[in-house]
Amino acid sequence: MTNKVLKWLAWSILVAILAAYPRIFGLYYTNLFVTFAIFALFSVSFNLLLGYTGLLSFGHAMFFGAGGYGTALALKHIPGLPLLPAVFMGLLTGVVLALMLCPLVVRVSGTAFAMLHLAFGELMHVLALKLRSITGGEDGIGGFPIPPLNIPGVLSIDMKSPENFYYFALVCLGVSLWVLWFFTKTPFGQIQIGVRDNSTRIDYLGFKVPQTKAVVYVVSAAFAGVAGSIYALFQNLISSSSLNVLTSFAPITITMVGGVGSFFGPVFGAAIFQIIEELTSRYTEQVELVMGLIMILVIMFAPMGFAGMINLLKQKWVSSRAARIDSKEPS
């Protein structure tokens, strides 16, 4: 069997499993999977900044929250707004917020970038709490109508059913991941990695470093906005807790556990965290303790994260197989 056939086979098995997932595992695990998908997308968008451009942000939650609020406000105030435009509103809110911050943040990097985001993130959080008439304060915005997915003349799918929403979230995640994957493989994606590794040299090569950062920043914010928007639709609620520091720390730890250097690392990381949270919350109340211990252990013993570990195992396997083939050959 050739490599290509194997690959297609693996993909189709994966799709089949995902398609059958809600029927096999039931409602509870379906909802769990949607949460995983949301955080996976959020973390992948974050990793676009950290892993690919070398910018650590302590306030990525503001785009997540902005996307959620954008969608929720649009659905609340515009009657009869279809589903996809509502998600698009979330994306747009993230983009607008990023464009507003862009001129300021692309000129700095390192700790200043991280702390500026902490500042703006906290600012957004406090604004969401104080502008009660718009955002609903601590309670947030809830109970907005969730429109069905309408493709005129073809079909209309009710989004209130968790199973349908699972497919919708899955498709959104899949499409977003594919777009982001494509984005990192373009020549522009290579410049982005260049900015991370040596921005001075990229500057000398004639590429514009601040502008490159700005584009990556806006793209990252847009997909964080999509994640937030789906989150708001899924919960039918968006509250100020989606903007706080803990939400900003979530993608950092997920990305670290999954593996910074890899595109799919954050997806693994989100899955691992979801599983751990699920298992620990069943047996103990101490989710924080377990999370903290895992972070310490991962950094101490597997600093490249899950993806790095897989790579290491793969290399070992390949080299041991090569050694076996060598020893079989007559010398």
Add this chain to the structure above:
Amino acid sequence: MDPKTAMYIAQGIHGLAYGMILFLIASGLNIIFGMMGILNLAHASFFMLSAYFSYQFLFMTGNFWAALLLAPLTTAFFGILVERFLLRKVHALGHMAELILTIGVSLVVLAAVKIFWGTESLPVKIPPILEGLISIAGMDYPVYRLFVIGLALAVLAAMALLLYKTRLGKIVRAAVSDADMVAALGINTPLVFMLVFGIGTWLAGVAGVAIAPILTVFPGLSDQVGMDAFVVVVTGGLGSLSGAFVVAIIFGLLSSYGVQFFSQLAPVLMFLFMAIVLAIKPTGLFGERE
């Protein structure tokens, strides 16, 4: 003395006291950062831990002064353990690893605190001598706040003496500018690092004891005050003690007068100040390095 001026002055004293506490935490952070290049995100957790220790020692001995002495030392001991057995091992992996590790430590400390002491806020009683008001030149000042300001200044003076008048201080300052060179001269830099980390956490510990009677002790303490301290360090410039001092005082006054004049905006005033400073000078007010 009309009551309005009196109120302004009282607010000023409150602000100064809070600023001094912020400075104690921030200077610890700064020493650790300047020396080892580590932005210790668990610093605020040590601060909170010390506040809990002070409650515990006060409960056991009934003596505030014993708590003031023992709690920071115990905290420093834990800080040294963290440095020796965790941070040192990941130092080679770079800053990201250290950031994540310290977040992990802070989560564990938070969980441990909740397990041992519960989630409700615990009161810490101050000795009678520090209670009440003292009258100077026709004005009343809360004694404890003045005590906190004095304590912070005393600690600051002791630190300045240690850094600038002793051999150890000389080594520390040399290691800040070039750790490799100092190691090459035959000085045991890992030991110095451990000591510096201990001193840094000790400073956070002193601040933790000082704040315990003002705010009471609760698990959100590290988030509430710790975040302010981080903002102080970054705005003042990482590694710059004078920057941290100036900004801590500004922030202390900003928070106490801010609540009075723009209560709606008070929580974001600091962050706004920091955003403006960093936008103009990304290294912070007095900072030289990124």
